[in-house]
Amino acid sequence: MDPFHVVHLASDKLTVCRQRVQQAATGHRGRTGDPLYGIRRTLNTGAELLTDKQRIRLWKAFVADDAHVAVEVTYGIYQRLIYAYEATNRREGKIAMYKLLKSIRAGVSKKLPELAQLGRSLWKRRREILAYFDVGASNGPVEAINGRLEHLRGIALGFRNLKHYILRSLIHSGQLQNRINAL
Structure with a gap:
C-alpha cells in the first residue's frame, strides 16, 4: 500500500465519522451553517497547511458540541498518519507509523467504529505499509x-x-x- 492509498483510506474514515456525528447531532445531513459541515474540506488538509482562519474554524467546530470529540480524535489520527509519511528520516517515519498502527489496532473506544475499522485494516496490511519506509518507492x-x-x-x-x-x-x-x- 503506497502513501496515497493509506492516507486516502484514513481520509474516507474521517469523512464517514464526520457524517455519522453530524447525523446523530442534528438529525439530518450536513447543511450550511452546521459546524461539522463547514469544516468538511478543512479536515482533509494537512495541519501545517492550515491558515489561522481554518484553525479557528476547526477549533470552534470541535468545541461546539461534546459529540464532536469523535471527529477530533479521528482527525488527530489522520494528521499523525500524514506526519509519519512526511518525516524527513525514513527510520523516524517508520517508527512513527508503527506506533500509530499499534495504537489504533486495539484499545479504540466502541464509540469510534470508523477508527477501529481503520486500525484493523491498516494492521492487516502493516508489512506493506511499513515496507514503503524501507524501499521509499511508490506505485x-x-x-x-x-x-x-x-x-x-x-x-x-x-x-x-x-x-x-x-x-x-x-x-x-x-x-x-x-x-x-x-x-
Missing part, C-alpha cells in the same frame, strides 16, 4: 498512468474508425499540435 506513477489510460479508453467508446480514435486521443493528450508542426 503512484504507475497508478497515474493507468488512470490516464482508463480515461483515454473511456473517451474512445463509440468510435468505430481507428483514425478518428487516434485523432481524439491526440487532441485529448495535447499532442495534436506537435503532430501538426511535424508535418
Whole structure:
C-alpha cells in the first residue's frame, strides 16, 4: 500500500465519522451553517497547511458540541498518519507509523467504529505499509498512468474508425499540435 492509498483510506474514515456525528447531532445531513459541515474540506488538509482562519474554524467546530470529540480524535489520527509519511528520516517515519498502527489496532473506544475499522485494516496490511519506509518507492506513477489510460479508453467508446480514435486521443493528450508542426 503506497502513501496515497493509506492516507486516502484514513481520509474516507474521517469523512464517514464526520457524517455519522453530524447525523446523530442534528438529525439530518450536513447543511450550511452546521459546524461539522463547514469544516468538511478543512479536515482533509494537512495541519501545517492550515491558515489561522481554518484553525479557528476547526477549533470552534470541535468545541461546539461534546459529540464532536469523535471527529477530533479521528482527525488527530489522520494528521499523525500524514506526519509519519512526511518525516524527513525514513527510520523516524517508520517508527512513527508503527506506533500509530499499534495504537489504533486495539484499545479504540466502541464509540469510534470508523477508527477501529481503520486500525484493523491498516494492521492487516502493516508489512506493506511499513515496507514503503524501507524501499521509499511508490506505485503512484504507475497508478497515474493507468488512470490516464482508463480515461483515454473511456473517451474512445463509440468510435468505430481507428483514425478518428487516434485523432481524439491526440487532441485529448495535447499532442495534436506537435503532430501538426511535424508535418
